[in-house]
Amino acid sequence: MGNNLDRRDFLKAAAGTPILGAFAYTATRKGKVDGSRREELLEQAGGPEKTHPFMERKYKKLPSYQGNSDTINIGIIGAGSRGKDHLRALGLFVPEELTAEVKQELAGREPLNVRCTAVCDLYQPNVEFAVRASGGTAKAYRTHQELLAQSDVDAVVVATDDHWHAPVAKAAAEAGKHVYVEKCMTQNIHEIYDLRDAVRKAGIVFQLGHQNRNSAEYDSAMNVVARGMLGDISLIQCYTNRNSNSGAWFRDVPKIHGPLDAASGPRNLDWEQYVSNREHRPYDPNRFFNWTCFKDYSTGLSGQLLSHEMDLINMIMELGIPASAFASGGTYCYKQYQAIVDANGEPLGTDEPVPAGARTRPDVPLLVRQWPDVLQVVYEWPDRGLTVVYDATLGSQFNRDQIYLGSEATMKFDGGVQIYADRRSARYADWLASGRVTPDRPMISYRNLSGKGVEALTSATAAWSLSKGLLYTYRGGRRVNTTYLHHKNWLEHMRANDTDTLCNIGDGFQEAVTAHMGTASLLTGRRVHWNPETEQMTTGEGEPLEQFRDGWQL
Amino acid sequence: MADKSGLGETLKNYSGVQTFLIAFLRVVIGWHFLYEGYVKLSSDAWSAAGYLRAAPGPFGPMFESMVSSASMVGVIDAVMAWGLTLVGILLILGLFTRSALLVAALFLLMFYLSNPPWVGVQFMPGEGSYMVVNKNLVEMAAVLVLLVLPSGAMWGFDRLFARR
Numbered sequence: 001m002g003n004n005l006d007r008r009d010f011l012k013a014a015a016g017t018p019i020l021g022a023f024a025y026t027a028t029r030k031g032k033v034d035g036s037r038r039e040e041l042l043e044q045a046g047g048p049e050k051t052h053p054f055m056e057r058k059y060k061k062l063p064s065y066q067g068n069s070d071t072i073n074i075g076i077i078g079a080g081s082r083g084k085d086h087l088r089a090l091g092l093f094v095p096e097e098l099t100a101e102v103k104q105e106l107a108g109r110e111p112l113n114v115r116c117t118a119v120c121d122l123y124q125p126n127v128e129f130a131v132r133a134s135g136g137t138a139k140a141y142r143t144h145q146e147l148l149a150q151s152d153v154d155a156v157v158v159a160t161d162d163h164w165h166a167p168v169a170k171a172a173a174e175a176g177k178h179v180y181v182e183k184c185m186t187q188n189i190h191e192i193y194d195l196r197d198a199v200r201k202a203g204i205v206f207q208l209g210h211q212n213r214n215s216a217e218y219d220s221a222m223n224v225v226a227r228g229m230l231g232d233i234s235l236i237q238c239y240t241n242r243n244s245n246s247g248a249w250f251r252d253v254p255k256i257h258g259p260l261d262a263a264s265g266p267r268n269l270d271w272e273q274y275v276s277n278r279e280h281r282p283y284d285p286n287r288f289f290n291w292t293c294f295k296d297y298s299t300g301l302s303g304q305l306l307s308h309e310m311d312l313i314n315m316i317m318e319l320g321i322p323a324s325a326f327a328s329g330g331t332y333c334y335k336q337y338q339a340i341v342d343a344n345g346e347p348l349g350t351d352e353p354v355p356a357g358a359r360t361r362p363d364v365p366l367l368v369r370q371w372p373d374v375l376q377v378v379y380e381w382p383d384r385g386l387t388v389v390y391d392a393t394l395g396s397q398f399n400r401d402q403i404y405l406g407s408e409a410t411m412k413f414d415g416g417v418q419i420y421a422d423r424r425s426a427r428y429a430d431w432l433a434s435g436r437v438t439p440d441r442p443m444i445s446y447r448n449l450s451g452k453g454v455e456a457l458t459s460a461t462a463a464w465s466l467s468k469g470l471l472y473t474y475r476g477g478r479r480v481n482t483t484y485l486h487h488k489n490w491l492e493h494m495r496a497n498d499t500d501t502l503c504n505i506g507d508g509f510q511e512a513v514t515a516h517m518g519t520a521s522l523l524t525g526r527r528v529h530w531n532p533e534t535e536q537m538t539t540g541e542g543e544p545l546e547q548f549r550d551g552w553q554l
Numbered sequence: 555m556a557d558k559s560g561l562g563e564t565l566k567n568y569s570g571v572q573t574f575l576i577a578f579l580r581v582v583i584g585w586h587f588l589y590e591g592y593v594k595l596s597s598d599a600w601s602a603a604g605y606l607r608a609a610p611g612p613f614g615p616m617f618e619s620m621v622s623s624a625s626m627v628g629v630i631d632a633v634m635a636w637g638l639t640l641v642g643i644l645l646i647l648g649l650f651t652r653s654a655l656l657v658a659a660l661f662l663l664m665f666y667l668s669n670p671p672w673v674g675v676q677f678m679p680g681e682g683s684y685m686v687v688n689k690n691l692v693e694m695a696a697v698l699v700l701l702v703l704p705s706g707a708m709w710g711f712d713r714l715f716a717r718r
Binding site for chain 2: 009010013014015016104105
């Protein structure tokens with residue numbers, strides 16, 4: 001009887017064990033079912049696997065090279081806010097920025113094996129910052145010409161204001177230095193040709209600063225496009241939405257500023273050099289620190305934000321330069337800004353609330369925006385049957401996702417990549433009829449970084465993170481810095497003596513022409529065409545665009 | 555029988571149906587925990603960071619500060635994925651049931667507080683809108699009920715410990 005009891009006891013004790021078995025069986029089966037549905041979906045949605053040409057470029061195995069262990073000496077030209085980002089991406093931090101978290105992130109990176117040997121900036125505090133970040137290895141140079149004459153500089157990062165991008169990059173190429181230059185590649189049209197010629201002639205390794213070419217979520221998008229899952233894509237829409245003073249490039253002017261040749265007061269910036277390739281004007285801190293608002297130094301929305309969107313679309317769709325561009329826009333929201341100080345005379349940030357007793361800042365004049373803050377550009381590729389619309393306002397931060405509208409399906413970026421079957425699709429008609437797929441929910445949803453899988457959603461938590469795109473920024477708890485990846489790509493190509501970087505001079509040519517076609521159209525009020533034979537922008541009648549200067553030159 | 559603890563007597567107070575339903579409740583909660591853990595372990599991209607960063611309500615800043623550094627994110631992700639899995643297995647087996655139930659209740663309390671369905675608190679998409687009581691709270695209540703019942707000793711490995 002005791003035996004019986006023990007056995008019964010044991011059965012009762014182990015009652016849960018078969019449930020574990022059932023769980024394991026069900027989980028395996030679910031994995032198989034999800035997996036086969038995945039295969040089937042991809043098979044039927046897109047036909048056989050096809051590789052997007054850019055994917056081959058992106059994941060190309062570089063030939064083994066010698067001198068891998070040699071440190072590459074970098075010069076930083078322009079060490080303002082973006083230049084400081086570059087130092088950090090290169091792993092160079094001032095001591096106070098080296099927090100435990102930063103150290104941990106650095107430990108997870110492959111070392112780039114670079115040294116910053118030179119720095120040039122027209123604003124003295126930026127120079128001091130860069131020298132400290134370099135760990136003392138960088139020497140400061142007053143002009144980029146002096147810096148480029150140094151033999152201990154192999155390559156330069158150009159993060160100046162836009163109107164110095166091309167002149168500095170060109171001089172660097174001519175001096176035989178490899179170049180990483182920020183977008184927009186040039187500030188005007190003729191510089192595009194000059195820079196391309198100089199880079200090609202010198203044979204240097206060139207990288208344009210569209211670092212989001214490294215984001216792995218677009219691998220999925222390229223896969224979708226390469227396999228033709230969307231059918232005929234007739235319209236792509238892309239957007240910029242912002243709504244703050246700093247977002248509209250009304251930025252903080254430092255408390256202490258003044259040109260080197262000032263009769264009195266602080267002297268910490270080289271105004272004469274800054275305007276030396278543009279119309280000479282008396283010192284204006286807004287023109288120096290808030291250059292993005294001015295036609296002499298920037299191209300406004302088209303160079304700053306349109307160029308990112310259009311470069312991404314060009315990468316995914318392989319469009320090249322559009323046949324035509326037509327732009328419209330205006331200055332509606334952030335027309336002007338007066339810098340202020342608080343009651344104690346301390347400068348206030350442009351997005352800080354205005355306290356009682358605030359008054360006009362005496363050393364900073366009224367900032368009046370020259371480039372529009374609302375801009376629409378319509379680009380056409382008639383031979384592809386495609387129109388791309390860029391649609392921007394700096395007066396509303398409502399989020400809109402880049403969207404590709406095709407005859408069979410629509411693709412939307414919201415951190416991941418979502419594919420919606422079209423209600424009238426022929427290819428997905430059976431699925432739609434059976435209710436297996438509905439037009440208002442993603443048919444396929446990519447979430448992973450490597451572009452390998454199709455999402456099979458599990459819990460509400462995962463679904464939510466997916467919709468916010470947060471899975472991508474923090475992967476395994478680690479932030480992936482795309483600027484670091486872009487530098488890594490540039491340096492690897494230098495070491496392999498290969499000029500086909502992720503955003504090479506050919507990509508840069510297309511980026512700059514596309515952006516400036518929009519700007520030229522905005523300023524002339526006419527549709528601007530592109531002649532691929534002569535590589536010239538023309539009017540609708542095929543005439544070259546006449547030279548004009550409205551604070552911006554062709 | 556008389557030399558054994560009072561547990562046998564206690565268990566006799568429950569009918570067969572009651573015993574079965576109490577065990578059933580424990581096993582389904584275990585299954586749910588195990589699946590939530592398994593999904594996180596088997597996904598290469600899952601992290602709690604995004605969810606915690608966006609936690610609404612009065613405890614939002616506390617949850618946000620929990621993921622302020624990469625090392626913290628790593629720890630929390632591991633605790634979540636392995637903790638849920640382990641609690642799930644223990645609840646299904648009825649092994650160390652009390653400890654597992656305590657941890658389960660703590661997890662559910664945290665889930666509840668990180669996204670509280672209180673009037674005036676913006677709810678996160680995905681879960682839908684509730685009023686004070688949501689599924690996390692209901693599951694926590696069920697866990698607390700199990701905590702005052704000897705469910706592991708009814709059907710579960712705890713029976714072996716309880717009797718020896």
